[in-house]
Amino acid sequence: MNTRNESQMAEFVLLGFPSNRELQLLLFFVFLGFYLLTIAANLLIIGTVSIDFNLRKIPMYIFLCHFSFLEIWYITATVPKMLVDFIADNNIISYKGCIAQIYFFFALGFTELFFLVMMGFDRYLAICHPLRYNAIMTRKLCSRMAMWSWICGFSSSLLLTIPSSRFLFCGPTVINHFFCDYIPLLGISCNKTFATDVICYALAWIIILYSFLFTTISYVQIIKTISHLPSLLSRRKAFSTCVSHLTVVLTFYGTIIFMYIRPTTQYSLHIDKFVSVSYAIVIPLLNPIVYTLRNKEIHDALRKIATHGCRII
Template sequence: MKSRNQSEAEMFILLGFPSSRQLQTVFFVVFLSLYLLTIAANTLIVGIVTLDRMLKKIPMYIFLSHFSFLEIWYITSTVPKMLVDFMTENDTISYHGCITQVYFFYALGITEFFFLSVMAYDRFLAICHPLRYNTLMTRDLCQKMAAWSWICGFLSSLILIVPSSRLLFCGPRIIDHFFCDFIPLLHISCNQTSATDIIYYSFAWIIILYSFLVITISYIQIMKAVYCLPSQLGRSKAFSTCVSHLTVVLTFYSTIIFMYIRPSTKCMLDVDKVVSIFYAVVIPLLNPIVYTLRNRDVQAAMKKNLSCLAIILCK
């Protein structure tokens, strides 16, 4: 019991990206810019959907506003601490702080899987059952699906907290990463077991592949429905409503599957850090760009609301 209390009381060192002070400053400016752009872009989408009387009644945009709100917190779970480490010598994090970061990073990431699944299901209903869409996907059902996505994501992450909190650390507590992740913690733990690996990777396979299966089945049905449409214009118009979501799915799942559906013994920490930057920092910024650049409804609502705001400010 004493050794356990000692391990919990220790601080961890986040190795991050070791480099010169000048390069650390460059990293700080780059990642701060990406962070602020991500917060601004996703906040803009949430604001536009909330303010526009038409968009806030459409299930697709209700899900999109939840998704953008999620991305704000997803990037916030890792980047602010990394920015502090770039500019100060305080690159440590407490045991409880580390476990908390693991929990919220996975909770928000798992919630993203659920939202991508329900958004695919929404597109399936809209394209495969257009005449019954408003009856099948009511606003009440939409809000319930969004709420359950949040609840299931945060409850599922608790499964990882149990093995994380049971890890003991006997040697150097240096985490070769820019945030507390479960796999780097396994690498420095002195009581890593095959059972822990089995729990973690079984959990990863179930969550990731189950949600990916839901999305895949939805898009197979969508492709069948689109193929059966009589005109080329109708096919391209129907599929264009899915392009943004499909782009986000492919980029997010490809990096996550590379990172988490493999044994911890095959991890390449330097490569993993670069890949982690992509799904933890770049994708949250990419998502609002993808959705706004290709979505005429969001663009029209954005112009209208920004014009109204400009008129109010000028007065």
């Protein structure tokens, strides 16, 4: 019982990116820039869709608003603590804080996977069944799909958080990462068992690969439908409506499959720490950029908002 109590009251040291003071300050401003730009870009998407009457009626943009809101909290789960650690004398996080970070990081990450599936299904209906799209993808169905994405994501995270809360720590509590991730925490646990390894591995396979499979099925059907369109112009126009989502899918799934679809014995924390920067910090900034750069409706809405604002001034 004493060992258990001591493990629950333990503090962890996040190793982060060990370097000299000057480099630490440089990294602080670089990641602060990423964080602020991510927040601003996603708020811009949410604000644009909310203001434009036409966009907020379209299911794709309802999903996009949820996705942007999700990205704001996804990057907030890790970056603010990391920024504090760059300028603090010691990179300490409490036991409860560590478990909470694991829960919210995976809850938001799993929710993002479910939203990518839903958004892929929406593009499938729009391209493969355009005449039935409005009858099937109603605002009521869209809201239910969004709600279940949030519920499933936050519920699935408990399957990792509960085992994490039962880890015991007998030696140094130094986590070789810039945030509390399940794998590094498992690596320093002294009661790691084959069962805990299997739980992590199985959960990664089930959620990541099955969501990727469903998204892939949607895009196989989309590509088949596009390839049968009569003209090159119509094929380009159809593909342009889903290329943004496809780009987000490939970048996000590519990094998380590399990170989590492996037995934990094959992890190299020094390499994986830098890969984590990609899916935890860089991709949340790229997603709103990808969705806005290639989206004519967003461009038109921003232009109307800017023009209306200038007239008021």
